[in-house]
Amino acid sequence: MSLPDGNPRIPEGINARNDHPLREFLILAAGISGALVALVLVLGLTAKLIAPYIPFSWELSAAPSMQDLLAGDDADPGAARALSALSNSLLQSSLKVPVNGKDPKDVAPPEHFRFSLVKLDYPNAFATLGAQIAVTEALLQHVSSENGLAMVLAHEIAHVQLRHPIEAAGRGIVVQIALAALLGDSSANLLGGSLSTGSMLTLLSFNRDMELQADRRALDILRAHYGHVGGADEFFLDMAADPHSADWLEFAQTHPSSKRRLQLIRQAIREDGPGDATVALPEALQPNQPLQ
Amino acid sequence: MEALLQLAIFFTLLALGYLFGRRAESKHYKSIREREEQLRYLVVLNQRFPPPDMLSHRTDMVTGNVVISVDYFKTVVAGLRNLVGGNLNSYESLLDRARREAILRMQEQAALRGAEAVINLKFETSRIAGNSAKGIGSVEVLAYGTALTHPDK
Numbered sequence: 228m229s230l231p232d233g234n235p236r237i238p239e240g241i242n243a244r245n246d247h248p249l250r251e252f253l254i255l256a257a258g259i260s261g262a263l264v265a266l267v268l269v270l271g272l273t274a275k276l277i278a279p280y281i282p283f284s285w286e287l288s289a290a291p292s293m294q295d296l297l298a299g300d301d302a303d304p305g306a307a308r309a310l311s312a313l314s315n316s317l318l319q320s321s322l323k324v325p326v327n328g329k330d331p332k333d334v335a336p337p338e339h340f341r342f343s344l345v346k347l348d349y350p351n352a353f354a355t356l357g358a359q360i361a362v363t364e365a366l367l368q369h370v371s372s373e374n375g376l377a378m379v380l381a382h383e384i385a386h387v388q389l390r391h392p393i394e395a396a397g398r399g400i401v402v403q404i405a406l407a408a409l410l411g412d413s414s415a416n417l418l419g420g421s422l423s424t425g426s427m428l429t430l431l432s433f434n435r436d437m438e439l440q441a442d443r444r445a446l447d448i449l450r451a452h453y454g455h456v457g458g459a460d461e462f463f464l465d466m467a468a469d470p471h472s473a474d475w476l477e478f479a480q481t482h483p484s485s486k487r488r489l490q491l492i493r494q495a496i497r498e499d500g501p502g503d504a505t506v507a508l509p510e511a512l513q514p515n516q517p518l519q
Numbered sequence: 520m521e522a523l524l525q526l527a528i529f530f531t532l533l534a535l536g537y538l539f540g541r542r543a544e545s546k547h548y549k550s551i552r553e554r555e556e557q558l559r560y561l562v563v564l565n566q567r568f569p570p571p572d573m574l575s576h577r578t579d580m581v582t583g584n585v586v587i588s589v590d591y592f593k594t595v596v597a598g599l600r601n602l603v604g605g606n607l608n609s610y611e612s613l614l615d616r617a618r619r620e621a622i623l624r625m626q627e628q629a630a631l632r633g634a635e636a637v638i639n640l641k642f643e644t645s646r647i648a649g650n651s652a653k654g655i656g657s658v659e660v661l662a663y664g665t666a667l668t669h670p671d672k
Contacts, residue, residue, distance in 0.1 A: 229570055229572055230562050230564075230570055230573075230635070230636050231562055232560075232562075233559040233560050233562060234555070234558075234559050234561075234562055234563055236559075242611065242615045243608070243611045243612035243614075243615035243616075244606075244608055244611070244612075246608055248537070248541065248592070248593075248596065248608070248609055249537070251596055251600075251608055251609065252592070252595070252596050252599070255596065255599040255600060255603070256599060258603070259599055259602055259603070
């Protein structure tokens with residue numbers, strides 16, 4: 228036996244295929260992102276389905292305190308008391324309106340509702356986990372009667388009674404947890420913020436359907452409370468009067484489809500016919516400086 | 520905003536990894552093919568014993584060692600591949616390059632000694648784990664064998 232003349236020429240492309248690396252990358256990226264989108268959709272849909280069945284007590288224990296989340300000075304105590312009183316009487320009226328055939332008391336026990344007036348200089352109202360509802364002081368300057376303010380409060384009460392906060396938080400949380408588990412922790416950062424931060428929970432974003440549902444229920448609550456829905460459009464009309472103002476832009480960002488909502492409210496007012504006169508705002512809630 | 524920044528960093532790294540990694544790989548393959556052609560005469564075998572007519576040849580150990588780092592693009596493709604399984608093409612070419620380069624370096628050593636052949640070729644492959652925490656690892660390949668040199672040389 229003697230040595231061969233030389234080493235053989237081994238054909239290329241057997242041990243390492245000569246495929247273009249971008250091809251593999253694109254196929255993988257497209258396939259996997261498609262699968263992720265499908266997963267997020269499925270999770271989103273199931274979060275919606277299971278949200279109403281999550282016990283309210285779980286929501287209470289998961290909810291961060293609104294006071295911790297909304298940095299702001301304490302509002303005028305007299306005004307805060309007046310707001311709470313109005314909110315609580317609306318809440319009592321809301322108990323007469325069933326939520327999807329269920330008693331509102333069972334869905335969200337009224338004793339757990341917390342209302343607060345926060346000293347922020349842009350007009351807005353929030354409802355978040357644990358039946359916590361906040362109205363900013365600046366919002367008071369955009370309503371001229373109790374009915375207008377009541378519509379805003381009833382809208383937020385309706386969000387809570389329809390379990391929208393848990394639905395919105397549930398969707399976000401479920402999706403984030405799933406993605407973090409699949410892709411590692413860095414993906415959670417990519418999607419904005421970790422689970423432990425409260426920012427996500429304060430500014431829960433409700434989608435268009437949720438807003439419209441809450442509006443419909445809010446109108447029912449107003450009917451139960453005042454017997455008519457007159458004045459319900461005050462806040463929207465006032466805000467939309469200047470569609471380029473920073474306040475309106477800020478509000479429109481956190482509340483989608485504002486135009487459609489105004490239509491819905493005005494239609495309800497038209498259908499109900501001219502209601503009785505609106506009620507004046509409680510004195511403590513009247514803005515110190517009248518609108519210019 | 521922060522998320523956008525992170526995305527931008529990610530895509531920049533990806534593009535850099537792709538451009539430089541691809542360039543390095545094609546240059547490397549070109550050089551590998553050229554040198555393989557030059558050293559084709561220096562036979563490398565994995566049989567353990569010298570052929571009968573070379574029993575009186577001098578024997579020396581020759582080694583060839585190479586470390587190659589994976590680029591970011593390959594890591595990302597491999598990360599995606601991890602989710603679904605299948606051939607890790609991007610790493611296959613990396614290891615192919617490393618093994619062939621290691622043999623070439625070993626052959627160069629043997630050529631310096633004036634060897635006629637290298638027998639008993641063996642490979643060792645290991646991962647250099649120091650920087651693998653960030654998902655970017657390097658691979659070390661060692662090829663070694665016994666060079667057979669004519670006793671008169």
